[in-house]
Amino acid sequence: MRNYETGLSNKVLASVLVAVIVTTGVFIAATNLPGDEGNDTITPTNPVSGLGARAALYLNSMRDNVVYYWMCNSTFVNQDLSDYYDSIHSGAFVDGVYMTETETGGVITVLFSPYYLNIRSEGSLTETEWNSLSGSLIDDGIGQMVEAANPPSAEWPHTWPVDFYMTVYFNDNTCFLVGYTSSDELVYIVNGTWSGIINDRLSPPILSFDDGYWLTEGGHFDIPLQNLYTAITGKVTYPGS
Numbered sequence: 001m002r003n004y005e006t007g008l009s010n011k012v013l014a015s016v017l018v019a020v021i022v023t024t025g026v027f028i029a030a031t032n033l034p035g036d037e038g039n040d041t042i043t044p045t046n047p048v049s050g051l052g053a054r055a056a057l058y059l060n061s062m063r064d065n066v067v068y069y070w071m072c073n074s075t076f077v078n079q080d081l082s083d084y085y086d087s088i089h090s091g092a093f094v095d096g097v098y099m100t101e102t103e104t105g106g107v108i109t110v111l112f113s114p115y116y117l118n119i120r121s122e123g124s125l126t127e128t129e130w131n132s133l134s135g136s137l138i139d140d141g142i143g144q145m146v147e148a149a150n151p152p153s154a155e156w157p158h159t160w161p162v163d164f165y166m167t168v169y170f171n172d173n174t175c176f177l178v179g180y181t182s183s184d185e186l187v188y189i190v191n192g193t194w195s196g197i198i199n200d201r202l203s204p205p206i207l208s209f210d211d212g213y214w215l216t217e218g219g220h221f222d223i224p225l226q227n228l229y230t231a232i233t234g235k236v237t238y239p240g241s
Contacts, residue, residue: 052215055189056143059168059176063101063134067169070203072096074165074179080229081110089238096203097232106130110236123235133231141224142178148186148214164225167203169194175206180221187215 071077077094085092093113100107105127112119125133164180177190192209 050146051213052142052145052147052220055215056138059138059142062168062170062176065170065172066101067171067198069099070096070167070169071098071165072203074161074163076164076225076229078161081232084229084233085110085112085238088241092238101130106133108232108236110232112239119239121236121239123232123237125231125235129231133227136224136227141221142187142189142215144220145187145215145218148216151214152184152186164221167206169204171196177206180217182217185217187217187221189213189215 072095077097081094081097082092085094094110095113095115096111098109098111100109102124104124106125106129107122108125109120109122112121162179162181164178166178168176168178170176173193173196175192175194177192178187179190180187190209192206194204194206197204
């Protein structure tokens with residue numbers, strides 16, 4: 001398994017990185033909650049008033065600035081997806097997944113271990129499928145969550161790897177990270193900056209983070225993560241199969 005770089009050590013990832021961070025820029029971009037006048041074109045579906053809705057509003061406003069989405073080092077990628085592909089090709093192990101938007105929809109690329117052999121496979125989504133998947137994760141997932149009343153200590157998460165972990169890289173050298181652990185029933189969201197240089201690891205080091213908040217997951221990620229799993233396994237086959 002390749003432990004993909006995130007710009008921080010595992011020790012930091014397990015204590016400081018996952019202190020949910022939303023930059024001041026998020027709140028500048030989302031001063032008005034979804035549904036307020038002037039924000040109708042980027043309003044999450046059925047939003048609640050809270051931090052999650054503001055984060056979703058920000059993410060929707062940045063959709064045209066996305067370079068790609070990257071997932072690694074999580075139960076979702078390394079266990080759930082690996083189990084599926086192992087059932088098709090014995091010994092298959094998923095190292096990472098990245099997704100890019102195209103003029104006609106989107107492309108999902110799955111990278112398999114060992115990473116240095118460059119074993120990968122792609123699948124395409126139509127524009128409708130891409131928008132539906134994005135809306136599920138952002139609007140119906142993050143957008144429905146409220147700020148956690150009792151954020152955890154700096155020792156969170158209590159287990160590693162986390163259940164789900166995704167970084168969105170934007171073309172203005174900013175990025176947005178979201179992670180989730182079912183044992184804590186919490187989601188963390190992180191805004192930061194990156195170099196803008198895509199290396200062969202596909203996860204460029206994150207250069208900086210600011211202060212922020214935790215979200216209560218509240219079951220809002222159940223369906224979005226199932227939809228993501230279905231999209232990946234339904235569109236991407238093991239190479240050569």
